[in-house]
Amino acid sequence: MPVPPHRRSPTIRRRRLSRELRKLREESGLTAEQVWRRLEWSAGKLSRIEHNDWRRPNPRDVKDLLDLYGITDESRREALITLARESRERGWWETEFGDVLGGDYAGFEAEAERIHSYEPLVICGLLQTAAYARAAIRGDMIRDPEEVERRVALRMKRQAILTGPNPPTLWAIMDEAALHRPFGTPEERIEQLERLIATGDSDHITVQVIPFSVGMHPGLACGFALLDYADPDESSIAYVEMGGNALYLERAEDLKSHSLRFQHLQAAALSKDATTAFLKRLRDDLK
Structure with a gap:
């Protein structure tokens, strides 16, 4: 299914452009030093450029690189130059x-079309209430009230992808520890629960909890998302x-490793x- 316009990300365009330009250089037989010297x-x-460490x-x-690499096919050139123009845009988050x-x-x-999230100590950011997000951000040594509220607003707006058209599939697993860490008032904790x-009534969101009774499991070290x-x-x-x-x-080996880890966590939850x-x-119990 094509990505809806409101979810097209210049971050993804930049990554693709970097990958394509590096591939073209390698295919041309030129070393990096030969390119930047010429x-x-x-x-x-x-x-x-080649490591996606650029913003605009x-x-x-891009035209200069295509000329140097001998890319003469007009459709291919135009596709990459268009990708460069799209990459210059800024997403709402920026x-x-x-x-x-x-x-x-x-x-x-x-x-993303599919998001697999695992958290051992906190609730997945896409499923946090504003009160929980505010407490978590303050707990991360952010003290300025204005900055805290800005970060809360960002987190709340990120969640809009779950309620808009063509939402991604979210599969969020968390350790039971994430649910017992106290924050705010009992009413705010009830709101988060x-x-x-x-989400139990949602077709595109799955939430699983790994209970303490499972004991040790492969997700105790850190959280990650696929x-x-x-x-x-x-x-x-894989984001860690x-x-x-x-x-x-x-x-490929990192993606395979984290995918296998997520499967084990699914089975344990x-x-x-x-x-x-x-x-x-x-x-x-909180009521």
Whole structure:
């Protein structure tokens, strides 16, 4: 299914353009040094292009590379130059929340067709209430009230992909520990549990809880997300956040490893229906 216009992400366009240009250079037989010397660029400029470390690709640079690589097919040239123009656009997450945006995750998430999320200690960001998000952000050493509210607003707007047309499929697994960490008032905790309970009626959202009774399992070290895309030319991404550092993994072996880990966590967790019943018991205990 084509990606709806409101979910097209320049972050994804930039990644594809970088990948295509690196592939064309390799096919041309030219080394990176030969390219940047012939174009009288710095070595860093070509490296940023090929490693997707750029924000607003210059179509003129893309034309120069295509000329150097001997790409004469007009349709292919136009497709890549158009990709460069699209890559220069800014997603809503950049235009509205650039001051509090940390990394590229929102851009990768925006166009995903399928999101598999696992969290050992907190609730998945796409399923958090504003009160829970506010407490979690404050707990992450963000003290400025205005910045906290900006980050809450960003997180709430990210959630819109779940309620808009052609939403992605979200499969969120969490350890029971995430549900017992206290925050806010009892009413706010009940609101968060009811938010999770409501997903039980959704066709495109699955929530599972791994209960303490399971004991040790393969997800105790850290959380991660797997993002898959409708376009077969877009490779999946494994996103891992550890100690405030984000890793974006694209190698086949890394994707396979995290996919296998997620399958083990699915098997260890309560079923969707059993999870809903479990969440209702936690909610009722707070009333």
